[in-house]
Amino acid sequence: MSKKERTAIQPTREENYAEWYQQVIKAADLAENSDVRGCMVIKPWGYAIWENIQHSLDEMFRETGHRNAYFPIFIPKSFFEKEAEHVEGFAKECAVVTHSRLEHDERGGLKAAGELTEPYIVRPTSETIIGSSFAKWVNSYRDLPLKINQWANIVRWEMRTRLFLRTTEFLWQEGHTVHETREEAMEETLTMLDVYAHFAHEYLAIPVIKGEKTEGEKFPGAVNTYCIEAMMQDKKALQSGTSHFLGQNFAKASNIRFQNREGEFDFAWTTSWGVSTRLIGALIMAHSDDNGLVLPPRIAPAHVAIIPIYRSEEEKAAVMGLAKQIEESLKHQHFDGIRIYTELDDRELTSSERNWYWIKKGIPLRIEIGPRDVASQSVMLARRDQEPRDKQSVPVADLIATILKVLPEIQTNLYEKALRFRDENIVKIDSREEFYAFFTPQNAAQPEIHGGFASSHWCGNEACEEKIKDDLKVTIRCIPFDAKAEEGACICCGKASTRRVFFAKSY
């Protein structure tokens, strides 16, 4: 195999998907494991993607009437214990603060001292601590709805971690709202799920399925959990966002009561919803290829890499002149309301090295400028959604217009490609044998790779759900909102079922 035919990422997706994922992250310099168990370091290019996610979502939250606030990172153990299901769900994986200082020990080292009378939990989610504030803020129906969002770091003591997908510490946003009625709270829960789905489609270029979680899969303490589920390139599902209707469970636990319009005191209805740095994992696995990261333009930290190529000082003057002129002319350009950022890469590396550097980082467009281009007043334009060697010559006079046209095109292409891939890998399955075969690895070297999403009947019984999970490590990803009423037989026990659900392996 010649060097040129080697892909930039080794191994390829085909060869070893899990390792390919790690290598894409490394090649794009997005993040790395830290010296702290299960915690990651998010490097500048990865963090800039998170900032873009924050920026876009934050605007949508504001437009839907939410305000940002900040609550304590610590949750007293007694608060945490207030909601029984909730504490059971998180107790096994939480960081516990027990001491408030370090003291010299006998051997000259330091030991924990100043033991707390009540341990604190580093927040694994904030329903209980935010609830204690809400209980003070809410007195009358006039104080409702109360719609708050928090951007924060979260700690869940995960045993098996993977960059972005599952880490002990991660970054997220958590919305917490309080309402007068069940209906209003339910409407809020579903509105925010729509916001997430819209964001995934329009910004991340990831098609998602909206649906409801089963009893067994819902958030500890929630009445209903709704989710958006995306398909990755290994055909596994990735839960990309959840929105919880909490009923009056947490209002009762935190004593969030209000005087209603009849003058009586009643418990409020609450919701919570969140997405996290996990979305960056989804982004990587939805679009990247064997040459590295592929970024949808609307979420990319930078959009255009300009690569000047010259040998002599004379060539340099001419080439850099044009390069800077193009950089300058792009400075105040926007596409789809998003400002275009440019990287002029004048490092002392070959043009091939610089091209590959930006290909691996997923920048949507590359512009090469050499002495001949200066003479002809044209440049070579390459798109990340096409082959590395595919380049088109564009007259400098048309460049801005071309870029403004191509960036939204790339965005659309990536979405459509991901949609095609997903739809090709959703299969209606009605026989148990076929179902088991579908989820049996097709390649012994990559036991993770299997059939895709199965759209199959389920009787609604938790025992069937459990059996399939035990046998195949396959779970019900969701009961889709758009499931049609349809008579059928449960894929597991054969009993009557009225609609299909989505089964898949998942992250």
Next chain:
Amino acid sequence: MSKKERTAIQPTREENYAEWYQQVIKAADLAENSDVRGCMVIKPWGYAIWENIQHSLDEMFRETGHRNAYFPIFIPKSFFEKEAEHVEGFAKECAVVTHSRLEHDERGGLKAAGELTEPYIVRPTSETIIGSSFAKWVNSYRDLPLKINQWANIVRWEMRTRLFLRTTEFLWQEGHTVHETREEAMEETLTMLDVYAHFAHEYLAIPVIKGEKTEGEKFPGAVNTYCIEAMMQDKKALQSGTSHFLGQNFAKASNIRFQNREGEFDFAWTTSWGVSTRLIGALIMAHSDDNGLVLPPRIAPAHVAIIPIYRSEEEKAAVMGLAKQIEESLKHQHFDGIRIYTELDDRELTSSERNWYWIKKGIPLRIEIGPRDVASQSVMLARRDQEPRDKQSVPVADLIATILKVLPEIQTNLYEKALRFRDENIVKIDSREEFYAFFTPQNAAQPEIHGGFASSHWCGNEACEEKIKDDLKVTIRCIPFDAKAEEGACICCGKASTRRVFFAKSY
């Protein structure tokens, strides 16, 4: 005393400054104490101020070549111990994570379980954990400079807390940079101090004094600490930002070595610098008055409150029509590059109640619109930097132009007022008796209120610094950059001194 003459904030600054501060925060709904010891809840209006601080600073950091990243919240105890002075400085006030889960105890409650082999410290600052990443990232002089910033939450176990000024958890940014030479690192340290001073002047409208901390007051582990110091209305100093030249101390502790231009391995030179939610405390105390918060327009979450006044439905239609027209016409307006945000307050409250609500929240401008104003096509405009009852009639046709002119005027006025106040309260003192009198409370009821900043000679001896601290609770705030060489006698011991320093009580 008639109700009208009462100020909106009780007590006044004159009556009880410390309590006035708490009441301003409460009346503006900026933050509150939480149920977690020493931790605050930052409420939406307060958090929006922090977001504006972040936004403005972030742009300045980017323009000076820094990139944001994110590092783990936990610091293994062994990392923390690597720099001896550093650990001594923070050991007495740190949250220690010792367990990784909760387990049911005999009485049905929960107890900490899964003891860690090595305790983790919740970051009180991140030099050591970021240093461990930098050690991997830096190999050659070609990797330098490395200029990183992190926005994060920080925990220091404070015994006596006060909202924004001193809390167990707070929000901040911490810049961490690595350089090839001492000179470059020193230049970075001072550049970032300039950025902070510029930000304080231009956005917070707070004049600050730039200078260097004494040995006794510097950051644990730093070679030099530089600071900006501001004067609050009780004439105490508030350290508003610090920038540390760390020399090779942390590079040695974290083993940040690089191959220099001569091909030899050498330890790098590092810096760190930070500002925190403490700046909101500075903002409150620099400008607010006995009617509540006063916000400089460039940092205010909203700039104009529109207060429609009507009785009948007919009046309502006309008044709300004009109110919405004005709201709409302000929507895309900017002053000094800052977008103008408007709050149309149509709540069922009297116009007086709504006016006072926004006065207490510190909104720079209020517009009242009644039926007569609709008829005359003019509105009443009130400025937060003038008396509540001072209003001017402005024709609707001139309103935008007036607002665009007045907002920068308010910004300038606030700065100049704070500057005058500070300069009036900086006193050159050369006699020890006068010095002691200056720092002796003038009002027994308010022992905190004293003379101001003393510009006095100091011999450079730590013993004198300590004695003054013990006697008066007064510290050397800084050795100002613009101190002139001047012969004098130490205010404490009388020995020869070559320049004045600033002494003050401080937060």
